[in-house]
Amino acid sequence: MKRAFTYLAFAILGIGIGAYSALAMAGLLPGDRRTQGTIALNNWYGDFTMGSEDASPYFRARIARHGLLALANTEAIYFTRTVDDSGRALREDCTYRLSGGKMPARWWSVTLYNAQNFLPDNADGALSFDASRAEAQGSEGGAWSAIIAPSRPSDDTGWISSKAAGAFDLTFRLYVPDAGVLDRPEELIDAPSVARLECAGGAA
């Protein structure tokens, strides 16, 4: 009887460890929100096997949870970041400046998502910043910037609302990347920076 109990206890332990390690490594635990990836660009992370049969089983499971129906890399590439340029987690009660220049793709966008991988529940109508808005800013050389904040900034030509977003992340999409981008992303993509300007309570 005692021996049977020992086998049962170890079986439960093995199943528990196997299940937990799988959920953790595949990004399926409730708190895990990152798409991750092997390519790192200025705190943005991506993996060009997204959406393809070449994706590892772990990455495939992670994307099923965090980026279902993502396109293969010849059509679009995706990067996600959860921290600002200083490595601090992105927070709703802080204000950030998102900035960049010309991007090597037909169209691009940066969109804010909450910890549940959804658009934050607000009615501000400022969920993303994209190539068309950057173009409308009309800067020479293609430089652009936008403010990420929970309330509308005085200059709202570029604003992503973080209202009701909590601890959020950003997804950077490049549709129809230029030739060479898939081979030399570090060289050809000058990924947007995210500088923290201030936080509620005065902390910078």
Added chain:
Amino acid sequence: MKRLLGPIALAIFLGIIVHGAIVHFAPSVIMDRAYTLIGERGTPVHGFQLAPQMRPSTQSVVRPSPDLAYSGCRFDLGQAPNGIRVRMAAYDGYSSLSFFDAQTNNFRTIRGDGVAQEFTLNAGNAPSQKGIILIRRLAPTDVDFARVVEVAKADDCEAL
């Protein structure tokens, strides 16, 4: 200690099996749930439905882009033994027609480039019996989305 070798071996064996099964089956389980969910939200089998503009109150799949208009069609080759004819109407702006199998793979994508595109899906070119077909059209503004509403009326996804 020697008496524990058997239970430890069992724990390792079951741990590996469970770990592998979860990683292997998670994508198809999640895709199956998405297939059912978007069906409950009105996307038919073999028929396109244009989703409302992606907003906090309308999103049904994780990480939607609010700048894109999505038209979805669920396919089931079990109900269409002769295949499915898919047509994406011409759109002045970025558009793509993408096919996803039951394992979440994007196994084919056709870009619009301003002209209508057509493709026949069948058992010979689809990796799985069931899946989702998605049309994306760039529509960052309300005016753009209104254009998509008109264009999308000519999209087609029908069993042959």
